[in-house]
Amino acid sequence: MIILRWLLNTIVLLLVARLTPGVSFTSLWSALIASLVLGLLNALIRPLIILLTLPINILTLGLFTLVINALMFWLASSIVRGFEIVNFSAAFVAALIYTVIVMLINLIDRRQS
Numbered sequence: 664m665i666i667l668r669w670l671l672n673t674i675v676l677l678l679v680a681r682l683t684p685g686v687s688f689t690s691l692w693s694a695l696i697a698s699l700v701l702g703l704l705n706a707l708i709r710p711l712i713i714l715l716t717l718p719i720n721i722l723t724l725g726l727f728t729l730v731i732n733a734l735m736f737w738l739a740s741s742i743v744r745g746f747e748i749v750n751f752s753a754a755f756v757a758a759l760i761y762t763v764i765v766m767l768i769n770l771i772d773r774r775q776s
Contacts (some may be wrong), residue, residue, distance in 0.1 A: 671768060673698040679761045685753030686740075693745025701739045709735055732758035 673694050680686045680694075688694045712731055713720065720727045733755040740748040748754045 669695075669698060669702070672702065672765065675761060675764050675768070676701070678764070679757050682760055683753055683757040685749040686757045687747045689745035689747075693743060697739055697743045697746040700743050701735065704735050704739055708738075729755065729759060729762075732762055736761070 673691075676698050677688065677691075677694050680688050688697070709731060712734070713728065716727060716731065733751060736758045737748055737751065737754040740746045740754070748757065
């Protein structure tokens with residue numbers, strides 16, 4: 664199940680790269696690694712950043728989480744060779760699209776369980 668979820672997230676990342684100008688992969692291998700790194704960043708670093716930015720997140724009614732998601736994308740692109748994001752706005756749009764698609768997949772998955 665974990666490998667299936669990883670492959671599905673990789674497909675979503677490739678779709679996001681196709682839909683978002685400024686986001687690109689040089690190979691399928693870099694997309695697989697980027698998906699893995701993004702999952703690790705979201706599991707390990709994102710909760711700490713959300714906790715540290717809780718006051719601003721409360722003031723913005725949770726919208727600052729979108730900025731945090733974009734920063735996670737940008738950080739993943741700086742770690743993974745072959746995963747390119749040209750600027751923060753491209754990271755923001757890519758993170759927004761990625762989040763919406765993954766939320767829809769999770770919603771479908773929950774309904775089937």
